[in-house]
Amino acid sequence: MYEARYSFEDIITQNSIMMELKDIAKRVTKTNSTVLIQGESGTGKELFAHAFHKESLRRHGNFVTLNCAAIPKELLESEVFGYEEGAFTGAKRGGKIGKFELANGGTILLDEIGSMPINLQSKLLRVLESREFERVGGNKRIKLDVRIIASCNENLELSVQKGTFRRDLYYRLNVIKIDIPPLRERIDDIELLAQTMVSKLAIDLQLTPKTVSSEACDRLKSHNWPGNVRELRNVLERALYFATYNIILPEHLPEYINEKGTTPSSQPSLTLKDMVEKTEIDAIKRAIRDANGSKTIAAEMLDIHRTSLYKKIEKYKLTELMD
Numbered sequence: 001m002y003e004a005r006y007s008f009e010d011i012i013t014q015n016s017i018m019m020e021l022k023d024i025a026k027r028v029t030k031t032n033s034t035v036l037i038q039g040e041s042g043t044g045k046e047l048f049a050h051a052f053h054k055e056s057l058r059r060h061g062n063f064v065t066l067n068c069a070a071i072p073k074e075l076l077e078s079e080v081f082g083y084e085e086g087a088f089t090g091a092k093r094g095g096k097i098g099k100f101e102l103a104n105g106g107t108i109l110l111d112e113i114g115s116m117p118i119n120l121q122s123k124l125l126r127v128l129e130s131r132e133f134e135r136v137g138g139n140k141r142i143k144l145d146v147r148i149i150a151s152c153n154e155n156l157e158l159s160v161q162k163g164t165f166r167r168d169l170y171y172r173l174n175v176i177k178i179d180i181p182p183l184r185e186r187i188d189d190i191e192l193l194a195q196t197m198v199s200k201l202a203i204d205l206q207l208t209p210k211t212v213s214s215e216a217c218d219r220l221k222s223h224n225w226p227g228n229v230r231e232l233r234n235v236l237e238r239a240l241y242f243a244t245y246n247i248i249l250p251e252h253l254p255e256y257i258n259e260k261g262t263t264p265s266s267q268p269s270l271t272l273k274d275m276v277e278k279t280e281i282d283a284i285k286r287a288i289r290d291a292n293g294s295k296t297i298a299a300e301m302l303d304i305h306r307t308s309l310y311k312k313i314e315k316y317k318l319t320e321l322m323d
Helices: 016-028 045-054 073-081 099-103 118-130 156-162 167-173 187-204 214-222 228-242 272-290 295-302 306-315
Strands: 035-038 063-067 107-111 147-152 176-179
Touching: 016 045, 016 176, 035 045, 045 063, 045 107, 045 147, 063 099, 073 099, 073 118, 099 107, 118 167, 156 167, 187 214, 187 228, 214 228, 228 272, 272 295, 272 306, 295 306
Parallel strands: 035 147, 035 176, 063 107, 107 147
Antiparallel strands: none
């Protein structure tokens, strides 16, 4: 079963524009109208899509997602419509149902719809008009009973003007339009989001509960957030590991947040493993310093066994801490 994971309650906001968007979305969930969700990467388009399905009359049907940008163009048609046995070299015996067929009776999210090739846009338009389709290599007409939600992180109107997106398909998709503002235009949401995220992350990561200090919130509010809410979540997850006590201070935030006018792109690129190791090393050093060199107290502060602390000191070759 393909289920929606989020409801409108998961969209945390006190921003007037976002509250209005939630209100509009709630009013149209009981309809079958096509929805177009636009917004920069990381603004929460997927949350809205999930909520649309979860609170709709189709909530007992499948919620199927398809990222149009993540699938090679030559395979996208067969992913969308499925294929019959022998449709092409390498086709599975017995064929395969596509995303539309899988979503029948439910909802399909066509993510990054702006990346869909023009030839496939034409086929999608015919499906929206006729409400039926054929598998690749097949001739049997399959009735379509599905709500379509399309999302993109670019302005489709501009794509239409450039000729990379069909105007008639755009009008077909643009029945209910949700334009999600970037986080930099929702400064009043940052503190609420930060405190809510930190509480949830602490539970998910099994860490000591923490709060975000007013000083740290001020730093967060001054950042431009090119990565939007997703970037904010990553920054707070990192801060949870750095904060020794039960409060996140400005010093626990990345340098680029504390340095006005800089962005993550100016920082060295680190893998997740590198970031975790750096976080652990800094946390260990800070705990031992705050514990005046006592490994027992430092281990308690880090909420780990003393043996685990010694193993980490050895792992990271922090020999200067063994004195």
